[in-house]
Amino acid sequence: MSSPSLFPPSLQRLGSWAHRFLGEALGDGDLAVDLTAGNGHDTLFLWQQVAPSGEVVAFDLQEEALVSCQRRLTEAAVPLSPTPAAGSVSLVAESHENLEGYLTRPPRAVIANLGYLPGSHSSLATEASTSVAALTSALDLLAGGGRLAVTVYSLHPGAAQEAAAVTALFSSLSPNEWETLQLQLPNRKTPPSLLMARKR
Numbered sequence: 001m002s003s004p005s006l007f008p009p010s011l012q013r014l015g016s017w018a019h020r021f022l023g024e025a026l027g028d029g030d031l032a033v034d035l036t037a038g039n040g041h042d043t044l045f046l047w048q049q050v051a052p053s054g055e056v057v058a059f060d061l062q063e064e065a066l067v068s069c070q071r072r073l074t075e076a077a078v079p080l081s082p083t084p085a086a087g088s089v090s091l092v093a094e095s096h097e098n099l100e101g102y103l104t105r106p107p108r109a110v111i112a113n114l115g116y117l118p119g120s121h122s123s124l125a126t127e128a129s130t131s132v133a134a135l136t137s138a139l140d141l142l143a144g145g146g147r148l149a150v151t152v153y154s155l156h157p158g159a160a161q162e163a164a165a166v167t168a169l170f171s172s173l174s175p176n177e178w179e180t181l182q183l184q185l186p187n188r189k190t191p192p193s194l195l196m197a198r199k200r
């Protein structure tokens, strides 16, 4: 009998790699954070890993994103809470660098999918300074053995600076405290990339 494949069905779906990496560290009762809720795919994934007694806190600045995320969660019968609470997902209309004020314990996993809200006409996208502030805080707050996955894109204004700043942050992590890994798509013209870190 063959063992289950390590690889997702499409090698180039970085979101699937991020989910595998984070999902392996999560279980019922854990706290997980989505720094960019967007349309809610990642938020729903995190909830499915920590349900029924865990907790997900998801941030977004855009009303359109929060509505879209909430719709996805409601359709999946996910319990929602106006404030972070065990056994629920809470959607926070706040910039992600303020995450510390919304967490009551160290998270086991944090995800960030940077860039634009897919399918939106809005020009609001993540920015280097706030993304780095949020990721720095997430790295500090992560539980021992906890994991961070960040997908960076190259198309929005400021994307190159943001990708460089996030890569520099990962490069600065002490190898004594962190294991890191970066996945890239070398045969694509404007490829996204996935950066992952595991706290020792």
Ligand SMILES: C[S@@+](CC[C@H](N)C(=O)[O-])C[C@H]1O[C@@H](n2cnc3c(N)ncnc32)[C@H](O)[C@@H]1O
Pocket (backbone or CB within 6 Å): 035, 036, 037, 038, 039, 040, 041, 042, 043, 059, 060, 061, 062, 065, 094, 095, 096, 097, 113, 114, 115, 116, 117, 118, 124, 125, 126, 127, 130
């Ligand atoms: C690529 S989308 C996220 C996609 C999402 N993870 C999903 O599963 O659909 C990026 C999101 O980041 C949000 N965003 C931009 N700046 C932000 C900030 N400072 N704090 C929180 N969210 C922000 C945007 O509004 C957008 O919805």
